[in-house]
Amino acid sequence: MAFESLSERLQGIFKKLRGKGKLTEKDIKEAMREVKVALLEADVNFKVVKDFINTVTEKALGQEVMESLTPAQQVIKIVHEELINLMGPVESRLNLGSKVPSIVMMVGLQGSGKTTACGKLANFLKKQGKNPLLVACDTVRPAAIKQLQVLGSSINVPVFTMGDKVDTADIAKASIDYAKSHNIDVVIIDTAGRLHVDEELMEELVRIKEAVHPNEILLVADAMTGQDAVNVASAFNERLDITGVILTKLDGDTRGGAALSIKAVTQKPIKYVGVGEKLADLEPFYPDRMASRILGMGDVLTLIEKAQAAIDEKKALEMGQKILSKQFTLEDFLEQLKSLKNMGPIDQLLSMIPGINKSALKNVEVSEKDLKRIEAIILSMTKEERQNPSIINGSRKKRIAKGSGTTIQEVNNLLKQFEETKKMMKRFADIDKELKRGRLRLPFLQ
Secondary structure, three states, rough: OOHHHHHHHHHHHHHHHHHHOOOHHHHHHHHHHHHHHHHHHHOOHHHHHHHHHHHHHHHHHHHHOOOOOOHHHHHHHHHHHHHHHHHHOOOOOOOOOOOOEEEEEEOOOOOOOHOOOOHHHHHHHOOOOOOEEEEEEEEOOOOOHHHHHHHHHHHHOEEEEEEEEHHHHHHHHHHHHHHHHHHOOEEEEOOOOOOOHHHHHHOOOOHHHHHHHEEEEEEEHHHOOOHHHHOOOOHHHHOOOOOOEEEOOOOOOOOOHHHHHHHHOOOEEEEEEEOOOOOOEEEEHHHHHHHHHHHOOOOHHHHHHHHHHOOOHHHHHHHHHHHHHOOOOHHHHHHHHHHHHHHHHHHHHHHHOOOOOHHOOOOOOOHHHHHHHHHHHHHHOHHHHHHHHHHOOHHHHHHHHHHHHOOOOHEEEEEEEHHHHHHHHHHHHHHOOOOOOOOOOOOOOO
């Protein structure tokens, strides 16, 4: 998970500060030295770190903080605000303009995930009611055209191609004519990449830009390359005047330095982040939400949005009624697990909840294999057993284990998980009732 080690380091530094009560100038400067080391180790650009620390230190040593009743909280608030300013300060939306079709040109080095990002963006825009077209202008990399066609087919988005022998600027121009005559409102152009920035690549990209005058030129950069991603962004920006960045692989074992440096170095915003390998794993980049995640404050808004996208509202209401009336069955349990899986990795979801201990999340995951095993066990039960698991005795467990190709222990584990989930959901339902009556306030809302 991105920023994991940086997040842990910063939370440790601020925990020490909170333990001191009143702060001295020495306390703040020592804490800022530790923050500086943590940011540098996260591969944040050196100049960006220097400016960030200077700004935070100056504000933290101000009268308002030093004389506050909760100086440590004030320092954390300043760090939070400056992290937002560093990456934002506000969410940067895609500028599609008023002319139809809107044109988005995707650029980047080979291996950055550019072609996949084209598919993800097309999928994202389609869900927003747009009618996108993917354009194959990478005529250099073997199988790039085929890859784009496969991606387009999987999300039911047309792909415009003229093969690999036609000039790319001509392909781009022809695709716009095609879009106009086929009721397409967004054209996404996949361009060639190289292993490194070179003159030949830049000239080709400049020619495509001049041929179609795109609304957006988005650089696709690999977050895992850290400082190199920032250098690549600077080079592309210098020649093409990019309008924004899509940062891929932010879900991987990345230190997060690119996300914290790109905006400050290029003055161009991160517009989207890739948070997984699936075509649905593209999210708009919200600097305030990312800053909150880094500081361990959670990200409730993104969690709610993921739930709304993955869970059918009518089914959710029906499920709520079943929980309240104690009619929650093993079939409902399986359905809930599938919905949760659609929302993304469990550890990522839990990390969005304020106050959750990050170290407790390690190795928390429900894999496709786990789901299939659970499904096999539940489907090996009779309808009566699924509706009323309390009747499942030793001989029934033996039959279910044999029928599902699992062990009695695995059947027992599932029944235990089911009972725990029922208890937890009942607790959530009680909290919801208390909140509606105004009798309860959650700690992070106080």
